[in-house]
Amino acid sequence: MEILGASLRICVDDLEAAVPFYERLAGVGALRFARGGVQVAAVGSFLLMSGPESELEVLRRVSATIAVKDVEEAHRLLADLGARIVAGPVPTPAGRSLLAMHPDGSVFEYVDQTG
16 A cells, blocks of 8 residues: 555644634645535645534544545555455545544545546
């Protein structure tokens, strides 16, 4: 499995107020999308999320988002290594994703880009 990078997940109360700071910090513009009731802004290595507390509570359990070349390959390797696939692979606006709980109990989202 080829890991291409990782994004830090940050839950914020006010996405509109937070985005300019992270855009200046990272030196790039935000890519915005919605995931369920949560508004998301991807800014460089930062993934800012804002929405209902009930949905953010679940998202806070995910340690990081890991970009991989191929989610299906990640799925096979993670399962072979004893990780529990919590959800996915499922399509997203940019590609596919899955949630996996590693044997140590940490949870990560793995994503690829199909477009």
